[in-house]
Amino acid sequence: MFRSYLKIAWRNLRNHKFHSFLNIFGLSLGITCFLLIMLYVNDEFSYDRFNQKxxxxxxxxxxxxxxxxxxxxxxxxxxxxxxxxxxxxxxxxxxxxxxxxxxxxxxxxxxxxxxxxxxxxxxxxxxxxxxxxxxxxxxxxxxxxxxxxxxxxxxxxxxxxxxxxxxxxxxxxxxxxxxxxxxxxxxxxxxxxxxxxxxxxxxxxxxxxxxxxxxxxxxxxxxxxxxxxxxxxxxxxxxxxxxxxxxxxxxxxxxxxxxxxxxxxxxxxxxxxxxxxSDRQGEMSANSNVQFVYIFLAIAIFILLIACINFMNLSTARSAARVKEVGIRKVLGTDRTSLIYQFLTESTITSMISLLFALLFVILMLPFFNQLASKSISVFNMFNAKLLLTILALPFLIGLGAGCYPAFFMSRFQPIKVLKGMSGALRKSNFRNVLVIFQFATSAILIISTIVVFRQLNFIQTKDVGFDKEQVLIISGSVALNGKEELFKQEVLGINGVKSGTVTGFLPVSTAQRKGWTYWKNATMDLNNGISVESWNVDVDYIKTLGMQIVKGRDFSKEFTSDSGAVIINEAMARSLGYNDPIGQKIYTGAAPDIEELKIIGVVKNFNYESLRKNIGPLCLTLGKNNGLVSFRLSTSQVGTAVRQIESKWRGNIGDAQFNYRFLDEDFNRMYYAERRMGKIAVIFASLAILIACIGLFGLATYIAEQRTKEIGVRKVLGASVGRIIFLLSVDFLRLVIIAVIVAAPISYYFMNKWLGNFAYRSEFPWWVFLVATVLCLSIAFITISFQTIKVARLNPVKSLRA
Structure with a gap:
């Protein structure tokens, strides 16, 4: 019996090549996306688990x-x-x-x-x-x-x-x-x-x-x-x-x-x-975020569901072509259970073939995916016990889950009505409509989410962060200068195109040095006037080089020898101290009996020295030696020439040490690498989700158009225009897409608002995002179904009536 099921299943796949191609291609894409994301999720959850303890x-x-x-x-x-x-x-x-x-x-x-x-x-x-x-x-x-x-x-x-x-x-x-x-x-x-x-x-x-x-x-x-x-x-x-x-x-x-x-x-x-x-100060590397993992996991599941829905829709839509087969089988004594087994076998075989193609796609796409996600995932990672079990179970789960509804739907046809041509197999199905709405609602959610992510990234790039990150060259390995950092700095300042320079390892990016310290308002220190502060040692040219702004008082100056006992604070520190005018006030630090008294000489405008996920905290800048890095602000018109001349000065001072440099804006962008990576991956998988949904929509439109061929012929004979017929064939689908966007709007608004809540500084959530998603979904859906509707609408009515 099972052998018979296999034979019939194979014949149906072979004899209906277009339908089989749509099903297999759609399922393959869905499974490919699912497996790639599962590899990513598995890798994220595997961190540090190689340690035996x-x-x-x-x-x-x-x-x-x-x-x-x-x-x-x-x-x-x-x-x-x-x-x-x-x-x-x-x-x-x-x-x-x-x-x-x-x-x-x-x-x-x-x-x-x-x-x-x-x-x-x-x-x-x-x-x-x-x-x-x-x-x-x-x-x-x-x-x-x-x-x-x-x-x-x-x-x-x-x-x-x-x-x-x-x-x-x-x-x-x-x-x-x-x-x-x-x-x-x-x-x-x-x-x-x-x-x-x-x-x-x-x-x-x-x-x-x-x-x-x-x-x-x-x-x-x-x-x-x-x-x-x-x-x-x-x-x-x-x-x-x-x-x-x-x-x-x-x-x-x-x-x-x-x-x-x-x-x-x-x-x-x-x-x-x-x-x-974990996202704390002092992390040894930039960590990921479990929210991203859950987002991608949800995307994987939804894409797989979209692919399964395609299978269900295409199978039920094609039922008209098989109603006579079902009727004859029932007349010949085949019970409903056997028919259900037959259809489930067909769906499982389709799933198995799709899985084989998906595995091939995964192997081909994995290098590109690794590059996109900054991973080093190997094909052999699929042999992880849990993942391997999931892969082996996939065709049976998909075959059962996606094939269950078509099997029960087609096996219930009544033989008498079927053989009289009264099956009504393709009458409007509310369940099928719900599935189409689910597909495009998911696609709309992905479109809206992608737009919001990229708006936030653009907001990060364009927001005034309180310093000028452009054209600041950072030279690492300055320890090689062996005490000649200031001499090197002065030599470089003589190069045409170099505006200013500073020697310090403290920079307004999260990858730079940090030093937490405690300051007090009074010489007698206690918990009531103590403030936890970021305390950075800088030189007199630091604020000028980083393009920061003094809003009260003055900057450090070589002309004031007393500045060795002075401090510049940011606006957040001024608020914490509670001074209306902090200039000239004193703050204290250290441990008795070595209490250090510092005079506030300036207030620098707040600048984001951590990522925009965090609020700006109190900060103190003091004059002091810190030789971690040397930074220079360059003229935009002479960057290449200046870098080459700076390297020449470096070689002149050190000779055999590598000249390693980067730019501050690169370090700044690196703080938001996870968000940019999320955005890129979301765009790709959103596009694939829409493509898979369109495959199903195309198949449905094809079968619907075939079933309405005579109706179209009659309408054309009665004077209906091609445009009117295209509208009639498209309006039902476009109505479903509009409903899908309406469903997607509150869901995407809730979750993306929650994601934006991770940022202390965030972009707005404008209303037009939903309009863009609606227009995109409608346009994609219309383009998809128009290929078939235009073809049918332009048919000669004589041929249509003969069909």
Whole structure:
């Protein structure tokens, strides 16, 4: 019996090639989109899970709030890791990362290469994270101060082979012995380093619980509930934070640190949640957002549903061509159950063929998709157990789900009516109309969402962020100048086309250096007048080079030697201090007895030093040395020439060090990379969703037109024009599209408003977005059905009446 089902199914596919092509092509596209997005979603949820202790590993976060200003950071004080290990038996081990050195100059022959993926780590690194060693010491490779661990790719780059244990690596003029070579850290890790130096060489004032500069991870012993353990971290505040803070902040008890609007606490954050759920200051890399993952997952499901709806619509629409087959089978004794099995077999076979084509499309499109999504997903990722099970189940789920309605619809035809030609198989179907509305409502939602995303991106690009990001050249690796940064800056300022320059690692982009600090309004410090602030060391040319605006007071100047004890604050800081006119007022920082008094000499207009997702917080600029980067503002007409001359000056000062540069607007755009990527992917999949919906609409229009051929002939004989006939054939479909947009409007408005809520600064949601979506959907639908309606409307009525 089953063999008979297969034979009949194959014959129907072969004998109705156009119908089969529409079904298979539509389903293939839907499954292809579904599989690509599922590969993406699977990769996003796989971050850091390669670590054997991933489910028991947590990062220590710090939440600090003083003076109404909150700082949520991904870093912790240096002693907290060792303290938790020694004081709490629940802690199995810990490791700290120190990332303040964002690059090092590594020597390769006569060339110095600026490497950015560098970090300092504790010798316990390999007890926490799974980093397979391919050569050398696999247990304690970071125990010695002069040691270094490198990845396999760096071993090949600098030594030509992974067998380089014992070789000497020169970094910033210092010599390190390679003690281990590890496999390249997987791309699905929330950090990725090529050079790991020992923590023991970091020059730091150790033991300070009030300064947070280390990404710290702990492994809890099996069975320990991290949420319960979080409560014990309050004891750390009482036992260690309070003794160091009580004299500085004039505290009587540890409770004051978490009283009223103030907060000082630590909490554990699961390692496997960092990539999708964490967006704090001090992240080691730009994380993703779980909202994007759920959005793409919803798109995948909806596109697959659209493809399945196409199958259902096309199958039921084509039922007129099979009503006699059904009638004869019933007369010959075939029961309804057997007919249902027959139609379900046909739909399953169609799904299987579609899946094979979809797998081929995935293989062909994966390189392009990886480039679009900035991923390195392999075809072999489909062999993930859950994903493979989904792939194997897809044809049966689609075959059953999409084929169920057509099977029951066609198997219920009554033999007598069918053989008399009274099947009414293609009479108006409310259910089929609902399916068409669902398809185009989904398409409209995707169109509206895409427009909103790109409007927000355009808003980000054009909003006044308080500084001029254009034509600012940033040179990294300035440590190679070895104290000659100011000399280099002055030489470059003599180049035609260079307007100004500044030496500092603090820039108004989230990828630059950050330093949280606390300032007080009074010399006697307490929690009531303390404010958590971003505190940046800059030079006298910083504000001019970055194109910022002084709204009160003045800028730093070389003519005022007293500016070494001065501070420029932003408008947000002025509001936090509560001064009507802050110029000349004093603020204080430091720890007794070394209290530092700073005089406010200027107020700079608020500028967005983080992404537009966050409000502008208090900021203080002080004169100080910071040699992380050198930046220059260039003339727009002489950028290329100026860059070449700057490189010449660089070579003249350093000689063998790489000249690495970028522009500030590139760093600015990088902050919104996830949104831009989301927009591009949304455009592509929205287009594919519309294409799949149009395939079904085209098929329906074709069959509807065929069934109304005689009617059209009669109308033409009675004088109906071609335009009138096209209108009659199109109006029902266009009515459904309008209903679809009406359904899509409130849904898309709700979800996109929710997405825009992630931004402190956002674009408006204009009414015309819905009008554009309506016009686009109507135009696409009309163009799709017009191919067939125009053809039928222009038929000779004599031929139509003979049909």
């Amino acid at each position: 991933a489910e028991r590993t947590y990062r220590i976060n710090a939440d600090v709030k003083f003076g109404g200003v909150e700082q949520l950071v991904a870093v912790a004080p240096d002693p907290i890791g060792p303290t938790l290990k020694s004081d709490y038996p629940e802690v199995e081990d810990y490791v700290r990362f120190y990332t303040k050195e964002d690059s090092r100059l590594i020597r390769k022959g006569n060339e110095l290469i600026n490497e950015h993926r560098v970090v300092h780590a504790d010798s316990t690194l390999f007890n926490v994270f799974t980093l397979p060693v391919v050569a050398g010491n696999g247990t304690t490779p970071l125990n010695d101060a002069g040691s270094v661990v490198i990845t396999a790719s760096m071993a090949k780059k600098y030594f030509g082979s992974v067998n380089c244990v014992g070789e000497i690596l020169e970094a910033d003029g210092k010599h390190y012995k390679v003690t281990a070579v590890i496999k390249d850290i997987p791309a699905n890790a929330h950090f990725n380093f090529d050079f790991i130096f020992p923590m023991s060489e970091v020059d730091y004032e150790w033991g300070n619980f009030l300064s947070a500069n280390f990404q710290t991870y702990v492994v809890l012993k099996p069975g320990v509930d991290y949420l319960q353990f979080n409560k014990k971290l309050r004891q750390v505040v009482e036992k260690y934070i309070f003794p160091q803070a009580k004299d500085i902040m004039q505290l009587n008890s540890a409770d004051q640190l978490n009283r009223g609007d103030n907060r000082f606490e630590f909490n554990l954050f699961p390692l496997t949640d960092i990539h999708l759920y």
